Amino acid sequence: MKQLYSKSNLVDIAYAVAGILFCGFALKGFLVPNKFFDGGMTGISLLVHELYHWDIPYVIILANIPFVIMAAFQVNRNFALRTMTAIIGLGLCLYYIDYPQITSDKLLVSIFGGVFMGIGIGLAMRGGYALDGVEILALYTGKRISFTTSEIILGINIIIFLVAAVELGLPTALYSILTYYTASKTINFVVEGLEEYTGVTIISGESEKIKEALVMRLGRGITIYKGERGFMKESYDISQDCDIVFTVVTRMELRRLNNMVHEIDPKAFVFTNIIKEAAGGILSRKARH
Incomplete structure (x- = not known):
């Protein structure tokens, strides 16, 4: 029984590592060099990075810490620990791995940046890890106001893309919406699969x-x-x-x-x-x- 449990943990860790590598590739190979965004805390981190030029690995880790604390109370401590481990892993990946910029074509960036981001987040989710704290925020907020989790996430993302439109231009915001849409559909496919x-x-x-x-x-x-x-x-x-x-x-x-x-x-x-x-x-x- 212990051997099976350990094997299961190794599979979960493999999913998380693969997810982190894919997310790092999406961010440094597509989104960050072209000043594109995603939704959720990743989108907020990218927006802060562009506006204030803070290093993206530090921003992602710091931005998600409050939501890891929420996860400890809203879900359980084991999930919070997994989430913190995955987020730190993503930060280290972005800091140490020098991914090449793949393309500067805006349409390719918005589509394939979203696809690889979705694959990464989806693989991490299959392993029981989370790479974005926005759903934890929505879960926490949803218990206190009369909005669903989806409505809260949508509201947060609308704010992100509005700020991006004002600060960086409407075309960038529109392409980033396409990135978010592609990523969300890819996440669903990776998590649910053919089943x-x-x-x-x-x-x-x-x-x-x-x-x-x-x-x-x-x-x-x-x-x-x-x-x-x-x-x-x-x-x-x-x-x-x-x-x-x-x-x-x-x-x-x-x-x-x-x-x-x-x-x-x-x-x-x-x-x-x-x-x-x-x-x-x-x-x-x-x-x-």
């Missing part, structure tokens, strides 16, 4: 055949809700009992599921929704921090 889960609800008169196909052919567990079909405008008083089938699949399986349901009942009503977190049951996602 991003999708909830699927199926209403059909052939529910028995669909249930069997989902379990026996697709290998997925299902949940059945008891409902009624009908209530059409021309026959509102006519309805019949039915089984509403719900299952969870990865996005790689979604096309196969749709084809399978259409084959059984072309008139089946199918709708999907993205699931941000899923655990338990027959799912086997590993929990982090």
